[in-house]
Amino acid sequence: MLTKRIIPCFDVDRGRVVKGVSFVELRDAGDPVELAKLYDTEGADELVFLDITASSDNRSTVYDMVSATADQVFIPFTVGGGIRTTSDMKAMLELGADKVSINTAAVNKPNLVNEGAYRFGSQCIVIAIDAKRTAAGWEVFTHGGRTPTRMDAIAWAQEVVERGAGELLVTSMDTDGHLSGYDIPLLAAISEAVNVPVIASGGAGSPDHMAEALTSGKADAVLAASIFHFGTYSIREVKEALSAHGLPIRPVKELR
């Protein structure tokens, strides 16, 4: 049976992992490649790296990090942040990333989704959607959550899938960093609106929150940062708890 994926996320700034609380306060949580190796052995199913600064002057640090990770880690990983063109996508994929995640650039130029899917395949195009609750539903934000777009998150999810996105990374800006649970209605609404895998992001504070995202939220994978980076829960503890909830989970150790 296809298992639900547990995905640690690394917010990377100049080669170091950081995690923002509601996108503002940042704390250092370590070296990305060492963390990636650790999480691989602990049973992470995939990894996501988000280059949160993504300014042009630090691209080489990110390239080095992607290449070093691909040399040492043999589970899939996604890189996002600052990817604006198909050339940016090609560079990341050639360095060893399995997927690229696009947010602001897709909103600015939706055809980038079509072009990326055509050139590299839908399987490596992840669209990240940062959504914030409104009276009517959820609004899409760009630029790391700073810029409102007036776009409806559900409609946007459907549009990018039609354009060729292979997966959606859905972050609730309301719950992100608060460790009080994912935005379940948002996840369920998007999961029901599309037929590609949905990764839940923003708000994981416990395995119970993850279980809720994977059941009521209908998500295919859960992403978390703080609870792993600060050692609140290990991947193994999370996986054991989710298995106990009856969810299909890949056991941590395969070969003896």
Added chain:
Amino acid sequence: MGNDPSLVVVDYDAGNLRSVERALAHAGVQASISADREDLARADGVILPGVGAASDTMAKLNARSLTEPLLEYVASGRPFLGICMGLQALLDHSDEGGGQDCLGLLPGQVRHFGFQNLKVPHMGWNQVDWVREHRLTEGIPSGTYFYFVHSFYPAPEDSELAVGETTYGLTFPSVLARDNVVATQFHPEKSGEVGLRLYANFAAWVREA
């Protein structure tokens, strides 16, 4: 030096070429990356990687004049491993992109998952149950999880070709083998420790063959 077998990963600009190369290196397997038919002719083992679309894969193989050398290599009886699109390319025909003729080394079709409200692609870790023994899977328990990313699945005419099976909407053969040819629908290079073991098994088979 003289006893080292020559293992060639076919270079046709496949998206996962470097990942396969890195996983082989990490598994302690020496391999060269080549699109040269002479290298294929001399090889003791060949790996055909692949990810993406069937039409793109066949176009790239044709553009580099690799189709004939691949068919000749397989006919020689030496070990051959196909990965993901490198499995699908072995069958007669794929339904992808309105239809694409493939290498025709294994009789059968490649079909789309588009049914039963399944999410497509089939993406993530899924179990592979062995239905018969094979050199490639030695020491890896039945029911082990491997990483899959694909929207189409192999439907060989002869169900006896299956070495391993996986269920996603339906049960399909996720490892196929006939004679010197073996192929996996999943990505060993992205399946952690068990994937590296599978590459080491292939290298051991090449050494013994």
